Amino acid sequence: MALIGPKEMFRRAYAEGYAVGAFNVNNMEIIQGIMQAGAEEKAPIILQVSAGARKYAGQNYIVKLIEAGLQTAEIPVVLHLDHGADFQICKDCVDGGFTSVMYDGSHHSFEDNIAVTRQVVEYAHDHGVWVEAELGQLAGVEEDVVAEHSLYTDPDQVAEFVDRTGCDSLAVAIGTSHGAYKFKGEAKLDFDRLEKIGQLLPGYPIVLHGASSVPQEFVKMCNEYGGNVAGASGVPENLLRKAAGMAVCKINIDTDIRMAMTASIRKYLAEHPEDIDPRGYLKTAREAVKNMVQHKIRNVLGCSGKA
Numbered sequence: 001m002a003l004i005g006p007k008e009m010f011r012r013a014y015a016e017g018y019a020v021g022a023f024n025v026n027n028m029e030i031i032q033g034i035m036q037a038g039a040e041e042k043a044p045i046i047l048q049v050s051a052g053a054r055k056y057a058g059q060n061y062i063v064k065l066i067e068a069g070l071q072t073a074e075i076p077v078v079l080h081l082d083h084g085a086d087f088q089i090c091k092d093c094v095d096g097g098f099t100s101v102m103y104d105g106s107h108h109s110f111e112d113n114i115a116v117t118r119q120v121v122e123y124a125h126d127h128g129v130w131v132e133a134e135l136g137q138l139a140g141v142e143e144d145v146v147a148e149h150s151l152y153t154d155p156d157q158v159a160e161f162v163d164r165t166g167c168d169s170l171a172v173a174i175g176t177s178h179g180a181y182k183f184k185g186e187a188k189l190d191f192d193r194l195e196k197i198g199q200l201l202p203g204y205p206i207v208l209h210g211a212s213s214v215p216q217e218f219v220k221m222c223n224e225y226g227g228n229v230a231g232a233s234g235v236p237e238n239l240l241r242k243a244a245g246m247a248v249c250k251i252n253i254d255t256d257i258r259m260a261m262t263a264s265i266r267k268y269l270a271e272h273p274e275d276i277d278p279r280g281y282l283k284t285a286r287e288a289v290k291n292m293v294q295h296k297i298r299n300v301l302g303c304s305g306k307a
Contacts, residue, residue: 001070005099005130006078009044010169010205010249018302019244022046022080022207023293024254026053028065029282030261033289035069035077040290041297042307046100046250048080051089063097075307080132082252090120094129102132102171110157117165125166132250135161136173138210155196162201169205169250172197174243176210176235189239191246198247205249212255213237213300215292218263225266232259237300244302253296257289264288 009020023034025047038045049062066079081093081101090101103120105113117133124131136153153172162170175189197206214234222229240251268281275281298304 001073001075001077003066003070003079003097003099004076005128006046006080006205006250007130007168009046009076009078012306013244013249013303014203014205014247016306017245018306019208019240019248019251020044020046020303021293021296021301022048022082022250022252023257024048024050024053024082024252025062025066026056029286030257030289031062031065031069033286034257034293035073035075037290037293037297038075038077038307039073041294041304042075043297043301043303043305044076044078044307046078046080048082048252049093049098050082050254051085054089059092059096078130084120087116087119087123090131091123094124094127098129100130100132102134104134104171106134106137106151106171106173110161114161114164117161117167121166121168130168131166132169132171132207133161133165133167134171134209136171138173138176152190152193153197155193155200158197159200162204169207170201171207171209174208176208187233187236187239189235189243191242194243194246194248201247204247206247207250207252208240208243208248209252211235211240211251212253212259213240214255214259218256218259221263221267222259225263225270227262227266229259240300241302244300251301253293256292256296260288260292261285 013020025031078100079098081098083104084090084102090103093101101124103117105116121131137151174194212234214232219229219232264284265281268284
């Protein structure tokens with residue numbers, strides 16, 4: 001199969017009350033684990049590439065790995081740029097075969113965000129590529145994306161922003177955050193805010209960033225085998241499932257992939273100190289990613305059988 005854009009994915013997700021998972025990829029094992037999970041669940045998937053992944057693996061390497069996976073895939077797959085910092089990065093990804101790009105102007109003023117988003121939209125649409133934008137700001141740290149405080153999305157700005165930019169989907173801030181340490185107290189999402197945004201943009205696909213749940217079994221496993229991630233916590237999965245039944249059509253998941261890989265590798269190496277073959281622990285890591293993604297597809301996103 002060939003890569004596709006997310007338009008039909010999101011149309012169906014909105015109509016049927018589920019979300020599509022957008023999983024960050026950095027190497028072959030992550031890509032294989034996610035695509036195997038999608039294939040077994042007959043679910044659509046979005047593979048997204050951050051600025052850090054482009055620096056680490058190289059954009060062309062990642063694209064070619066995904067293209068190799070598509071040769072046997074029988075599910076719809078979108079290749080998406082996550083958190084594009086400027087017009088040039090978005091342009092490079094459009095030119096490099098991505099079917100969806102995100103420009104993140106959330107740290108700029110409202111007018112500056114609109115101006116650059118519009119520039120990205122004009123170029124991407126000329127090449128048949130979907131554009132995600134962001135309004136509001138998430139706290140936390142994820143690679144080069146750093147913000148000390150959240151700035152919740154103002155529902156009264158969303159319609160004007162979408163109208164003036166022409167963006168195809170919108171990432172909003174309603175209480176999620178980047179990284180493995182999302183909440184100090186009780187985890188809450190502002191569903192009233194999300195509901196109002198949905199009412200003001202009927203039928204329009206909304207995106208949640210920073211939506212990993214940081215499964216505690218992986219936290220425990222990491223710490224048992226030499227890690228130090230005490231206190232890590234994420235967004236409860238029942239809250240994400242509720243959001244997926246509203247206007248949210250895309251849910252981003254990155255930290256959970258890191259936790260699954262790291263925990264499984266730490267455990268494997270502790271139990272097999274004699275093993276120096278990377279294929280041993282990377283095979284284990286790939287299986288952990290696959291199992292975690294399958295769980296998300298079935299129980300959080302609700303998109304099993306929607307391919």
